[in-house]
Amino acid sequence: MPKGRDVKQSSAGKVLNVLDLFSEENPAWTVEMIMEKLGATRATAYRYVKSLYDAGLLAPGAASTYVLGPRIMQLDRQIRRSDPLLKIAKPILDDNQSPLIGAKSISSFYGDQVLSIYVERCDPDIFLTMERGKNFPLIYGSPSRAVLAYLPPYQMKNFYSSNSAEIAEAELGDSLEEFRASMRKIRRKGCCVGNEVNNRVFGVSAPIFHDKSSVSASLTFVRRIEITSEEQAEQLTKDVIETANRISKCLKDYRPAEGDQGLIFPTPRLAG
């Protein structure tokens, strides 16, 4: 549970920074490009690349470039296969075949952000921007806010003090008290509605708990906005809350098969 981010960075940290360079627009880097970007010498750049290559996080690409490596896909598979939330939620979601649901999505809470970990398209005509691996700040979008609203008081206060400007801008309150009131409102409703993330759909998110009072994720049902009536929206809302509750119930009872390792999803702790 890291306390605060130090300004100084370890050598390993500098090596791992290289991963930041790889973006959708710039997925392939030559060592020369990395040297220039980092202001490092040739030897250093090669050493960094070698460390990452040895770990499988980079792979040689065509034209003497490097690209993100196979280990990343392997590790993601590892996560998919060992995530109790996915294991538990999938059958429960499959069980709900309501034709109102255009897509189902689970977002997981990671301290300072919320990350989509599962997306299932039910309506073939729906346009989705969510996909596994897409992340959002804690304040943006209904999947995030469904989590935010259930943070323990201590963390809620922390979050407010380091994000008061953004909170005010999002019209969630101009003071800690107002912010708390907004969050209370979401809790009273039991879910959070929104289409910030994708304005072509109606989305409604409900929190998932892994413990009596610890939120660890949220479930979102979405539906094309142009085919959604008032009553349908209400029905979808009820539905997402109920399904999320069923998942929470199973999670609370869950213990890993062997050993006594405890639960293994991220705990709801705020970073920073």
Add this chain to the structure above:
Amino acid sequence: MPKGRDVKQSSAGKVLNVLDLFSEENPAWTVEMIMEKLGATRATAYRYVKSLYDAGLLAPGAASTYVLGPRIMQLDRQIRRSDPLLKIAKPILDDNQSPLIGAKSISSFYGDQVLSIYVERCDPDIFLTMERGKNFPLIYGSPSRAVLAYLPPYQMKNFYSSNSAEIAEAELGDSLEEFRASMRKIRRKGCCVGNEVNNRVFGVSAPIFHDKSSVSASLTFVRRIEITSEEQAEQLTKDVIETANRISKCLKDYRPAEGDQGLIFPTPRLAG
């Protein structure tokens, strides 16, 4: 293009070794457990964990454990979104709706292994062991061998000299000449049949090239073995070769939208 694996390891390498601890059986580790496993002191173990946490590769889990972090899912998404092979192959695969195909799968070549990067189930009753992120040695299974057979002579020789025992055991030849002959046989057929990986299915794999003579992946079509006749197997074989060829053709013509970064799939270089 790493030469050989040094015995000595960098500090960053030692940090990245921590990722190896996380397995399906053991997905959550306390720092105490890591200390013990690594033989490191408390301070060192915490420093390692902090480096990985800062990079998002680890996340705090319940009961003061750490688990694989959100960054891994984000990076995998990055790869999915920037992989030209996926982009090009998907529409071509969607175009082929032959009822003979029980599942389609693409495996990508990563120097010393072959990794499944895409799996699509067509027959709902088929049992699949393949999934994105699952890797195989270059010698095992038809997806791997379809790649192996097309390695350039230089690499083929290298591979033989460092894997002659395994090659003999797999009955691919007791000498370099015999091995070359086995590979030539696969090339003459244009594909590779097998069910080593999953004995409930008939699988046939054909190579995908990103360049006149550089193999970079393989396409596999599988079908439940109990419903596959001789003629169907033959048809599937023709089909996979033709579809792989169509993908290769598109890949050869492909250039990234902007800039002149060249192709960005892994190049066919053997590690070690």
Add this chain to the structure above:
DNA sequence: ATAAATAATCTCGTTAAATGAGACTATCAG
């Protein structure tokens, strides 16, 4: 198959960072 071009690694003195041991502090539960 061979040779030229390029990519990646090695060597070594110098500088900077990792390590270990134990004290210290933040966080969480009751």
Add this chain to the structure above:
DNA sequence: CTGATAGTCTCATTTAACGAGATTATTTAT
């Protein structure tokens, strides 16, 4: 508020990262 535990800090010591250029491995063109 208090106690228990998780995580961090300090500092002397050891070890590894760094830079510059020479060297070797790999690829490509002939």
